[in-house]
Amino acid sequence: MDATSNTPTVLVVLAHPDDESFPMGGTLAKYAAQGARVTLVCATRGEAGIPQLSAEETAQVRSQELQAAGTALGLAGVRFLGYLDGQLAAADPATIVGQLVDIIRALQPEAVITFGPDGISGHPDHLAIHRFTTAAFDQAGLSARLYYLAPSEATLQGCGVVPGRELAGGPVAAIDIADHLLAKVRAMQCHASQNPPFSGPPEAEAERLACHEYFTLARPISANGTGWTDLFEPALAA
Numbered sequence: 383m384d385a386t387s388n389t390p391t392v393l394v395v396l397a398h399p400d401d402e403s404f405p406m407g408g409t410l411a412k413y414a415a416q417g418a419r420v421t422l423v424c425a426t427r428g429e430a431g432i433p434q435l436s437a438e439e440t441a442q443v444r445s446q447e448l449q450a451a452g453t454a455l456g457l458a459g460v461r462f463l464g465y466l467d468g469q470l471a472a473a474d475p476a477t478i479v480g481q482l483v484d485i486i487r488a489l490q491p492e493a494v495i496t497f498g499p500d501g502i503s504g505h506p507d508h509l510a511i512h513r514f515t516t517a518a519f520d521q522a523g524l525s526a527r528l529y530y531l532a533p534s535e536a537t538l539q540g541c542g543v544v545p546g547r548e549l550a551g552g553p554v555a556a557i558d559i560a561d562h563l564l565a566k567v568r569a570m571q572c573h574a575s576q577n578p579p580f581s582g583p584p585e586a587e588a589e590r591l592a593c594h595e596y597f598t599l600a601r602p603i604s605a606n607g608t609g610w611t612d613l614f615e616p617a618l619a620a
């Protein structure tokens with residue numbers, strides 16, 4: 383794969399290790415399996431996620447878990463921004479947005495995915511990465527698509543949060559992940575420190591997972607339509 387190929391690039395920007403696998407692991411595995419270059423940027427190393435360990439020990443465990451999950455999903459790479467779990471909202475906006483603009487311009491993604499304004503669970507770090515990524519997307523000035531993770535049965539299963547009724551407003555892409563549930567379960571199970579809810583034999587657990595994950599198109603703002611089943615189709619009018 384070189385820069386001249388037609389390999390689509392998807393950039394995913396999230397707050398914590400495990401934000402990728404539970405609510406959208408099937409979609410990431412699907413596009414990676416189709417040959418897309420899927421890169422994950424994780425703002426923190428999940429330092430607050432293992433109460434009995436120090437922040438540094440937790441960061442080590444959870445970043446290894448995320449690297450393993452990335453391998454299970456077929457991601458092209460995982461990058462960390464180096465912010466602290468629970469303190470993302472206090473990050474200097476100019477600094478973190480600048481980091482993200484640089485990454486977006488370097489990767490030239492066709493699609494960027496992050497949390498929507500609900501943050502799914504409302505976690506302050508999720509809301510913060512939503513704001514920073516949206517600002518960076520707008521500053522980067524690419525003609526790409528920005529998607530927000532939409533509440534669904536998949537996010538309910540992943541986070542234990544009841545889906546909200548309101549989506550972000552644009553077309554919703556319903557991604558059929560039926561053929562990628564095993565990869566999703568395996569990625570979820572990589573996050574062992576978080577006591578993943580589907581912890582039995584992966585083949586059996588895969589049958590219990592929701593078969594679709596949902597994403598709302600946030601940019602371009604003018605896009606409309608219904609019945610989307612793909613992140614890249616239909617083509618948008620220029």
Ligand SMILES: [Zn+2]
Nearest residue numbers: 397398401505
């Ligand atoms: Zn999170």
